[in-house]
Amino acid sequence: MRAWLQHHGLSLAQTLARLARSPFATTLNVLAIGVALALPFGVYCVLGNFESLSRNASVDPQLSVFLARDAAKAEIAAVEAQLRGARGVSSVRFVSRDAALVELNRVAGMKEVITSLPQNPLPDAFVVTLSGSDPALADRLELEFKSLPKVAHVQADSAWVRRLDALLRLGRTAVSLLSALLGLALVAVTFNTIRLQILTQRDEIELCRLIGATHAYIRRPFFYLGSLLGLFGGIAALAIVLSGLTVLNRALADLAYLYGSNIRLRFPTSNEMISALAAAVALGWLGAYLSVSRHLLEADRD
Amino acid sequence: MPIISLRQVSKRYPGGFEALRLVSFTVEPGEMLFLTGHSGAGKTTLLKLIAAIERANGGAVLVNGQNLSALRPAAIPYLRRNLGLVFQGQKLLFDRSVFDNVMLPLVVTGQPYREAARRARAALDKVGLLQREKANPVTLSGGEQQRLCVARAVVNRPAILLADEPTASLDAAYADEIMEMFSAFNQVGVTVLVATHDRQLIGKYRKRVLTLDHGKLQ
Numbered sequence: 001m002r003a004w005l006q007h008h009g010l011s012l013a014q015t016l017a018r019l020a021r022s023p024f025a026t027t028l029n030v031l032a033i034g035v036a037l038a039l040p041f042g043v044y045c046v047l048g049n050f051e052s053l054s055r056n057a058s059v060d061p062q063l064s065v066f067l068a069r070d071a072a073k074a075e076i077a078a079v080e081a082q083l084r085g086a087r088g089v090s091s092v093r094f095v096s097r098d099a100a101l102v103e104l105n106r107v108a109g110m111k112e113v114i115t116s117l118p119q120n121p122l123p124d125a126f127v128v129t130l131s132g133s134d135p136a137l138a139d140r141l142e143l144e145f146k147s148l149p150k151v152a153h154v155q156a157d158s159a160w161v162r163r164l165d166a167l168l169r170l171g172r173t174a175v176s177l178l179s180a181l182l183g184l185a186l187v188a189v190t191f192n193t194i195r196l197q198i199l200t201q202r203d204e205i206e207l208c209r210l211i212g213a214t215h216a217y218i219r220r221p222f223f224y225l226g227s228l229l230g231l232f233g234g235i236a237a238l239a240i241v242l243s244g245l246t247v248l249n250r251a252l253a254d255l256a257y258l259y260g261s262n263i264r265l266r267f268p269t270s271n272e273m274i275s276a277l278a279a280a281v282a283l284g285w286l287g288a289y290l291s292v293s294r295h296l297l298e299a300d301r302d
Numbered sequence: 303m304p305i306i307s308l309r310q311v312s313k314r315y316p317g318g319f320e321a322l323r324l325v326s327f328t329v330e331p332g333e334m335l336f337l338t339g340h341s342g343a344g345k346t347t348l349l350k351l352i353a354a355i356e357r358a359n360g361g362a363v364l365v366n367g368q369n370l371s372a373l374r375p376a377a378i379p380y381l382r383r384n385l386g387l388v389f390q391g392q393k394l395l396f397d398r399s400v401f402d403n404v405m406l407p408l409v410v411t412g413q414p415y416r417e418a419a420r421r422a423r424a425a426l427d428k429v430g431l432l433q434r435e436k437a438n439p440v441t442l443s444g445g446e447q448q449r450l451c452v453a454r455a456v457v458n459r460p461a462i463l464l465a466d467e468p469t470a471s472l473d474a475a476y477a478d479e480i481m482e483m484f485s486a487f488n489q490v491g492v493t494v495l496v497a498t499h500d501r502q503l504i505g506k507y508r509k510r511v512l513t514l515d516h517g518k519l520q
Contacts, residue, residue: 003412010409207393210355211458212383213410214376300375 007220015224018197026232029193033233033280036186038240040179041276045241045268047171050164061138063145064155065126071150076124079148083128088141090131097122123152183283186233190226190287197225198295206299215296222292223285230284234277242267303367304328305462305493306352311361313347313517321347323517324361329495331461334488336504337497339514345497346390348514349464352495353385354378366461383411386455386492388465392447394439400426400450401435407458425457429483445476452483462493469500477503 019026065083067076076094083092095103100122104110128145130138138156145154198205205218245265256263268276306329313322321344329335337345350356351363354370363370366384373381395403404425408418426432429449434442439450448468455463465484469477481496481503488494498504504511513520 003414006415007409007412203393204395204397207395208406208410209379210353210382210387210389210393211407211410211454212379212381214379217410 007217011221011224015221015228018225019228029189029229030232030236032189033186033229033284034236034240036182036189037234037237037276037280038244040175040182041237041268042241042244043171043178044175045245045272046265047168047175048268049265050171051168061130061156063128063130063138063142065128065145065148065151066153066155067124067126068150068152069123071124075150079150080126082148083126083145086141086144088131088137089128091129093127093129095125095127097124100125183279186230186280186283187287187290190229190284191291193229194222194226194288194291195295197222198291205295209299218296219289219292222288226284226286226288226291227281228284230280230282230287231277233284234280237280238273238276304364305331305333305366306495307362307364308348308351309362309364311351311358311363313344313351313356314359321517322351322358322514325514325517325519326361327512327519329493331493332488332491333510334485334494334507335496335510335512336507337495337512337514338499338501338504341499343514344517345499345514346466349466349495349497352462353387353464354381383407383458384461386458386460386463388448388451388455388463388468390466390470392451394447394450396438396440398438399435400431400437400439400442403439403450404453404457407454411458421459422457425453428456429453445472445479448472448476448480449483452480456487456492460492462495463487465494465496467498468496469498469503478506481507 065079067079071079080092080094083089097120101114101120104122105114128141130141142154142156145151208218245267249265252263252265308328309326311322311325312320314320325344325348337348339345347356351358351370352365354365354373358371365381368381370381395406401422404422405418408421413421423432423435426435429452431442431446431449431453434446439447442450448471452465452468455465463484468480468484472480477500484494484496485507
């Protein structure tokens with residue numbers, strides 16, 4: 001048992017020494033793995049930001065019902081009654097054309113445009129909030145309201161939330177695909193790195209087998225090599241993603257200041273970072289396993 | 303019970319070359335014997351079969367009572383730990399010291415470091431290389447390199463020592479030195495099987511001689 005632990009310690013120390021002996025090749029390998037991992041992890045982090053954005057946005061869909069310009073007071077009241085009576089409507093708010101104009105006046109740069117117009121171009125409108133977020137309900141009510149007399153146009157305000165949601169779903173699928181693809185790349189990189197290492201130690205491996213080394217003994221140092229490459233690559237990936245987010249946040253801070261808001265990209269949580277590192281180590285280990293097993297199989301056949 | 307026993311063993315290589323044909327013999331524990339024959343007669347193949355480096359196509363090879371053709375691949379390392387091998391091509395590692403070369407069989411079999419180091423130094427002492435333990439094997443003379451191979455083969459205290467042409471590249475004085483070492487190990491109970499084509503050397507020892515001719519035992 002003590003000898004076994006000693007050999008584990010020795011394997012780890014020898015592997016570290018071996019990596020340190022060729023710093024240039026090691027750095028390049030670690031960078032290749034780091035970049036391969038940084039892509040899916042970075043996209044995952046940015047997507048996470050949009051996800052929290054879509055969660056915070058009101059998902060209760062709203063419909064804006066714009067009336068015809070020539071609608072009379074009585075007709076407006078009739079439409080309001082219809083809206084309030086429809087099933088699935090939780091509240092109805094009337095926005096008169098004058099109120100809308102006042103609102104528009106507050107938007108920078110619009111004042112000049114509006115004063116140059118001969119008359120108020122805006123129609124009266126109702127903002128209808130629906131009680132459920134079922135897209136089918138919004139579609140049904142949109143159609144129903146469109147057919148009411150003196151209703152010129154109905155606009156579903158929640159459409160952008162649904163579009164964002166669909167986009168996010170697309171993004172998540174893309175991240176999964178990207179992760180799988182670049183995970184494969186990581187396995188390939190470690191496979192080849194370890195194959196090279198095996199070839200340079202070919203004589204030693206052959207000799208060890210002849211003097212009674214088990215397969216487990218021969219595999220051990222290469223497992224360490226693969227796992228360490230994965231670990232260092234994972235650390236490089238985290239460094240790339242964190243510095244990328246920092247740079248983006250600085251640029252975003254200027255933009256957010258101009259818009260008077262406080263938008264920031266969220267950093268990955270420590271759990272997410274640990275998971276990413278664990279995945280990198282596991283993939284490096286897998287590359288090593290495939291590489292050594294293949295070599296031992298070939299050696300057994302000779 | 304014989305420690306090595308071959309019954310009707312044949313070995314054919316892919317391509318049809320028949321290296322051994324129906325070879326049968328037994329070796330008693332503690333015996334020392336020579337295996338001789340012309341180059342290509344099958345001496346190396348025979349040693350490889352005993353060390354489970356190659357598998358026989360027919361017949362049975364028994365070492366320590368174990369039938370090698372029935373051995374699981376996972377059991378082969380444990381069989382080899384009972385064998386000391388001196389290879390034809392030496393197979394020394396030139397990226398480490400003399401001491402580390404001798405340590406390797408002990409490290410591979412998981413001996414605790416302190417005990418392993420003690421045994422490695424004892425083995426180096428027996429072959430007269432203790433003063434050179436820190437040297438790189440590449441700086442050793444041909445005779446010293448061969449002695450290092452012997453030290454590596456015996457450091458695990460094997461029951462059987464197999465040597466393939468251990469004196470091939472050495473002049474007569476060095477060759478005698480190596481053979482004297484084998485003889486000394488044999489005297490303390492190690493079974494020794496030496497493959498060599500050097501008839502003169504064989505003549506100096508009164509031991510059993512197996513002669514191979516085109517894969518057949520004479």
